[in-house]
Amino acid sequence: GAGVSQSPRYKVAKRGQDVALRCDPISGHVSLFWYQQALGQGPEFLTYFQNEAQLDKSGLPSDRFFAERPEGSVSTLKIQRTQQEDSAVYLCASSQVGRRERGDTQYFGPGTRLTVL
């Protein structure tokens, strides 16, 4: 596709519900990243994949957060038993590994705004 897409764009969940956020990276991009952005803050790293391998999940705030990328393209971020503090914008980014110059540039999707009531 032309860019990184994310769905849904907005999600309202009641506390305790499970949610699943989807990311479609740019076609052919090897690396995929998830970030969490609270209001008025910069994005904070959650996890990233190279192809289907999850290489770093050090930013996931708790074991309620789980991410997968089973076929090395589309990724899903799942949050179980949502809490109010999970309310944030979840950003997905992808990059093309191995190229110099702009190859390391991360291209971001529009984000999913999650509100937990």
Next chain:
Amino acid sequence: KQEVTQIPAALSVPEGENLVLNCSFTDSAIYNLQWFRQDPGKGLTSLLLIQSSQREQTSGRLNASLDKSSGRSTLYIAASQPGDSATYLCAVSWGGSEKLVFGKGTKLTVNP
């Protein structure tokens, strides 16, 4: 701890002015540094990427410099326009990981 700091948090300038946004980072062993723009309710748009071996990058009216030894980068915007109004984010990746560590951003307002 690897951290990125941006100063000022907000900046308001009249149209046409040249301006500088500042970014500082701990640990000079960076892999690369990126400047992004974020418009309200939108995702991030990459503006410039500077590899650790480079000193600066230019794109149109934008120029980003990197001084690893002092742990600083600046984003210079020439002849600012109202359309430049947005939040500008600096992000750094360090060796060993592709993840980006972001500053909190500088909210720029260019007044007509």
